[in-house]
Amino acid sequence: MKTYHLTVSTPDGNVFSGQCTELLVKGTEGELVVMAGHIPFVTSLVPSRCTLWLEDGTEKAATVDGGVLTVGKDSVTLIAGSFKFTEE
Amino acid sequence: MAGNTKALRSRIKSVTSTLQLTKAMELVASSKIRRANEGMQKGREYARALESTVSLLRGDGDCLKSPYMQKRETGRTRIVIIAGDRGLAGGYNANVFRLAKEFPEAEFIPVGKRACERFGKEINSSERFSFADALALSGTLCRDFAEGEFDRLGIIWTKYVSVMTQEATVTWLLPFEKNESGTKSLVTFEPDCLTVLNNITREYVAGMMTVLARESFASEVAARRMAMDSAGKNARQMIDDLQLEYNRARQGAITQEITEIVAGSGE
Numbered sequence: 001m002k003t004y005h006l007t008v009s010t011p012d013g014n015v016f017s018g019q020c021t022e023l024l025v026k027g028t029e030g031e032l033v034v035m036a037g038h039i040p041f042v043t044s045l046v047p048s049r050c051t052l053w054l055e056d057g058t059e060k061a062a063t064v065d066g067g068v069l070t071v072g073k074d075s076v077t078l079i080a081g082s083f084k085f086t087e088e
Numbered sequence: 089m090a091g092n093t094k095a096l097r098s099r100i101k102s103v104t105s106t107l108q109l110t111k112a113m114e115l116v117a118s119s120k121i122r123r124a125n126e127g128m129q130k131g132r133e134y135a136r137a138l139e140s141t142v143s144l145l146r147g148d149g150d151c152l153k154s155p156y157m158q159k160r161e162t163g164r165t166r167i168v169i170i171a172g173d174r175g176l177a178g179g180y181n182a183n184v185f186r187l188a189k190e191f192p193e194a195e196f197i198p199v200g201k202r203a204c205e206r207f208g209k210e211i212n213s214s215e216r217f218s219f220a221d222a223l224a225l226s227g228t229l230c231r232d233f234a235e236g237e238f239d240r241l242g243i244i245w246t247k248y249v250s251v252m253t254q255e256a257t258v259t260w261l262l263p264f265e266k267n268e269s270g271t272k273s274l275v276t277f278e279p280d281c282l283t284v285l286n287n288i289t290r291e292y293v294a295g296m297m298t299v300l301a302r303e304s305f306a307s308e309v310a311a312r313r314m315a316m317d318s319a320g321k322n323a324r325q326m327i328d329d330l331q332l333e334y335n336r337a338r339q340g341a342i343t344q345e346i347t348e349i350v351a352g353s354g355e
Contacts, residue, residue: 040275042145
């Protein structure tokens, strides 16, 4: 599966930076999944759970307190006040 | 003579205790430097990401309608001023306040105990200024700005140039400058550019405040370390000089006493 580079940036630094295949978040208009090759796109997020799938297929859940998601040509940036991975 | 040596001895003692104090403060500052620098580096990463997203939004024509992009001419200014919690950091706090004097008509929102004392608001700490504090503050600021209570939001902070140099700087956060360079972006906004910009502004202002407060704190500890280092050097120099003077006075007194004894027994 094709991957893209995701950076999750919070005031405490980049909490995640690496390759992933899919990212599920909740935008103001509803849930959405970002995959590789998505068109350039910007949306604001609402406080919610989100999930991301890494290159090797592992699934990671996290909570995000809002913020904004920017999908660029070859990289995706999620900016939030806090982004915490939840332990399974 | 005896009185003189006694005075010298007590001066040496007092300078020695000053030296201990400066040494202790230097050590405290040194131990904080690493943590402060880490915070600053992380903050810079976040600021870069925030900046690049906001510049994307500023480039879009629809966003000109946003209240946060309205340039008003009346020039009522609010400035968030970040100073230290403590003194004895060389010119750190003084430089910040000197820069603040350049905006006599502005309303100041202080962060840090020194700034709070000066501008008479309830005390808050700049060392422990968190994103949550910033978010609460920026909520009020953004609302007031959108309602036209004031026309320009700035922030006075101290830029960390190197361990030796720190610079008090003013940065304007609101209103956003229009991004002229960017050609019409091909980016899709959901629901639309204006909403996204309005949503992100509060977070942007809070984020920038947190990041700049962290950088200022890094500057503060670096400034304090330098100040304490040179104060320690001066104290050591002073002790050396006083010690020399004391030894001379002591030697002089002994010589005089011997002369007196010799003169007395000469008969």
